[in-house]
Amino acid sequence: MKPDKIDELYFSDVNQPVIYDRRKFLKTLGKGIIVIFSLSELSLLQGWSQTSNSEKELDFNAYIHIKEDGRVNCYTGKIEMGQGIITSLAQVVAEELEVSIQMVDMIMGDTELCPYDAGTWGSLTTRFADPVIRAAAAEAREILLKFAAEKLQEPIENLVTENGVIYVLNNETIQITYAELTKGKKIVETLKNKPAIKSSKDFKVIGKPIISTDAIAKVTGKAQYSGDIKLPGMVYATVIRPDVFGSKKISVNTAGLSNFEGVELIEDGDLVAVVHSNPEIADKAARKVKVVWDAPEAQATDKTIFEHLKNTITDSKIFEEKGDLEAGEKASKIVVEAEYYDGYKAHAAMETHAATCYFEGDKLIIWASTQTPFGLRDQLSNELHMPLEKVHVKQIFLGGGFGGKIYNQQAIEAAKIAKYCNKPVQLVWSRREEFMFDNFRPAALMKVKAGVNEHGKLQLWKFDIYCAGTRGTKLFYDVPNNQTSMFNEKNVRGNSHTSKSDSKNVHPFKIGAWRAPGNNSTTFARESHIDVVAFKFGIDPLEFRLNNLNNENMKATLQLAVETFNWKRAKKEGHGYGIALGEDAGTCVAIIAEVHVDKITGKVTPINLVCAQDMGQVVNPHGATVQTEGGLTMGLGYALYEDIEFNGGKIKARNFNNYTITKFSVTPKITCVFIDKMDAKPQGGGEPAIICVGGAIANAVFDACGARVYQMPLTPNRILDALG
Numbered sequence: 001m002k003p004d005k006i007d008e009l010y011f012s013d014v015n016q017p018v019i020y021d022r023r024k025f026l027k028t029l030g031k032g033i034i035v036i037f038s039l040s041e042l043s044l045l046q047g048w049s050q051t052s053n054s055e056k057e058l059d060f061n062a063y064i065h066i067k068e069d070g071r072v073n074c075y076t077g078k079i080e081m082g083q084g085i086i087t088s089l090a091q092v093v094a095e096e097l098e099v100s101i102q103m104v105d106m107i108m109g110d111t112e113l114c115p116y117d118a119g120t121w122g123s124l125t126t127r128f129a130d131p132v133i134r135a136a137a138a139e140a141r142e143i144l145l146k147f148a149a150e151k152l153q154e155p156i157e158n159l160v161t162e163n164g165v166i167y168v169l170n171n172e173t174i175q176i177t178y179a180e181l182t183k184g185k186k187i188v189e190t191l192k193n194k195p196a197i198k199s200s201k202d203f204k205v206i207g208k209p210i211i212s213t214d215a216i217a218k219v220t221g222k223a224q225y226s227g228d229i230k231l232p233g234m235v236y237a238t239v240i241r242p243d244v245f246g247s248k249k250i251s252v253n254t255a256g257l258s259n260f261e262g263v264e265l266i267e268d269g270d271l272v273a274v275v276h277s278n279p280e281i282a283d284k285a286a287r288k289v290k291v292v293w294d295a296p297e298a299q300a301t302d303k304t305i306f307e308h309l310k311n312t313i314t315d316s317k318i319f320e321e322k323g324d325l326e327a328g329e330k331a332s333k334i335v336v337e338a339e340y341y342d343g344y345k346a347h348a349a350m351e352t353h354a355a356t357c358y359f360e361g362d363k364l365i366i367w368a369s370t371q372t373p374f375g376l377r378d379q380l381s382n383e384l385h386m387p388l389e390k391v392h393v394k395q396i397f398l399g400g401g402f403g404g405k406i407y408n409q410q411a412i413e414a415a416k417i418a419k420y421c422n423k424p425v426q427l428v429w430s431r432r433e434e435f436m437f438d439n440f441r442p443a444a445l446m447k448v449k450a451g452v453n454e455h456g457k458l459q460l461w462k463f464d465i466y467c468a469g470t471r472g473t474k475l476f477y478d479v480p481n482n483q484t485s486m487f488n489e490k491n492v493r494g495n496s497h498t499s500k501s502d503s504k505n506v507h508p509f510k511i512g513a514w515r516a517p518g519n520n521s522t523t524f525a526r527e528s529h530i531d532v533v534a535f536k537f538g539i540d541p542l543e544f545r546l547n548n549l550n551n552e553n554m555k556a557t558l559q560l561a562v563e564t565f566n567w568k569r570a571k572k573e574g575h576g577y578g579i580a581l582g583e584d585a586g587t588c589v590a591i592i593a594e595v596h597v598d599k600i601t602g603k604v605t606p607i608n609l610v611c612a613q614d615m616g617q618v619v620n621p622h623g624a625t626v627q628t629e630g631g632l633t634m635g636l637g638y639a640l641y642e643d644i645e646f647n648g649g650k651i652k653a654r655n656f657n658n659y660t661i662t663k664f665s666v667t668p669k670i671t672c673v674f675i676d677k678m679d680a681k682p683q684g685g686g687e688p689a690i691i692c693v694g695g696a697i698a699n700a701v702f703d704a705c706g707a708r709v710y711q712m713p714l715t716p717n718r719i720l721d722a723l724g
Helices: 020-029 085-097 125-152 178-182 213-217 255-259 280-289 305-312 325-330 373-383 411-423 432-438 519-537 542-546 550-566 620-639 688-705 716-723
Strands: 016-022 031-038 058-060 062-067 072-076 103-107 159-162 165-168 173-179 186-190 235-239 246-255 266-268 273-275 290-294 316-322 334-342 353-359 363-368 393-394 426-429 444-454 458-466 481-487 577-585 586-599 604-614 669-674
Touching: 031 085, 031 125, 031 178, 031 325, 062 085, 062 125, 062 178, 062 458, 062 577, 072 085, 072 125, 085 103, 085 266, 085 550, 103 363, 103 393, 125 159, 125 165, 125 173, 125 178, 125 186, 159 519, 165 178, 173 178, 178 444, 186 373, 186 426, 235 393, 235 411, 255 280, 266 444, 273 280, 280 363, 280 620, 305 444, 325 458, 353 411, 363 373, 373 411, 444 519, 444 577, 458 519, 519 542, 519 577, 519 620, 519 688, 550 577, 577 688, 586 688, 604 688, 620 688
Parallel strands: 031 186, 072 103, 235 426, 363 393, 458 481, 604 669
Antiparallel strands: 016 058, 031 062, 062 072, 159 165, 165 173, 235 273, 246 290, 266 273, 316 481, 334 444, 353 363, 353 426, 444 458, 577 586, 586 604
């Protein structure tokens, strides 16, 4: 069924080139000048005109299209989920092409319009897409200058580009617009040589704070998300869920549906759902369907999970090693050992998982809240046994992802239901479903052993990591004898729980990427232990870090944070200061936190957070600031409030009444500062800030009241236990 009219919202990058048919590609885009580019090829021109008989195909990651009206489209497989790349990538295009940012349209993540991309995660977009897009825009500018020189019969060196117009130097009356130059043309050019790009002294757009270009649409409600799509004849789906994750269907009793007119039941394996044109009726009818489930036995709870990890995971792999641990221990005056714990965390995005889809003949068209549109296309092709070209994922805004919208279960469910009932279908998960089927940040255990000599210099560092991975754990402290090992949950002894119909791994439910995966847990452990060692040695934690850092960028970042925070200022009664350092996505981070701790109740009140970062070139200072603020606010959640309570696959969290995230009322003053490196390459900005929050808060709590808490979140009870 094809909708009569659908308002389409398109949004952009790189990773793995895709092969496009040249003729289809040109037909899709229409007239104008197109510059295509690949990560593997940055180079000068090799063009095809519309009259060419060449059957050559195009191999590329992203492209820029200067249209006949002078507007510029930038196409990329990346998506916009609130991180602001819809603005920052447009800025680099505008900068190099010499147009206003209002003339740039970002076309992002549409599987039929955009080239392949593995997914939007890891703060990769700016680091990898930005330089290539800048190069393509600079190349496009050179192409336009070449055409203008021919039209105006002037040497290129006499021409100036400004705001979409090319004119003769010292004679602006002789000019031609981009629109005039592209009129009637259909030309594709590929980069062959890296073109010259601007230096920071010539920037007009890069480095300027610009409010996100999608801000007005979002605050006025005009922005569309997957759950906002309305299609003619559409039905709403409600899936019947078990109470325990991992349960398998035994039987279904549908007698209760007889009271509902127009309700249709769908069964596909363990998927049981009802659909109706009214979402409330679909929901009410679903409650009347009785399913008997085979639930797996619980092998761990939130109280026993860490012992379970230690007892279950047996194999390890050394990630980093230097010197001799035994020699390091002998050289140490003080040796300190401790274990640090971090429970499961939910993504808790504002938008729950959603998908809207329909079949147009034998072709599936779908809008889904996904960070991986091309990955989703592959999944749907496999699950529904359809050719890839028969699946079209249309990208749309996401209401937050944080790594939780990589896996696409809701979209697969929606597509199966639509195929079964042959109607357009919308499936929006409830908050309860969101918690049950979230790929949680895994519970993690870190064992740390460190030693220092009589001069306060680290001699020993042994870091054993269970289930958090090694992202960001490469030492920036100078330790001659060190070893970092990863205990992998894929190599386990026995099963975490058993079922008659399924085998499970070490975790009771699904786990996955969660904003800077693993780095939050390991940074908490490392930076807490650095403070523990400094305290036992009797030295200021700032002085101890400066005495042991071997990374000059990290040292400069720490010093910027210290100056901004004013570390030496006097503390108020019950207040404490805490430092944490970390590295993620090429960015150095230093956070200093101030908290107040009530020793009677154990309550922690965050007062002040200063975050300094060295992220190279800051394309959009406003965007970088709001991303940092968002990361710090989310970080306060995992540090102080967020914890998944469970008994095996039975998750107690159903909504925000029993899963607490950071509220506005407890959000502290936040200050974000950046090292000035505008001629450097841009690094990650979406994820790095969050990694240091737990460590900084834990150290500030200890400084305030003397309670060293070894497990996140730092709840009042854990603080009181540590004080007791």
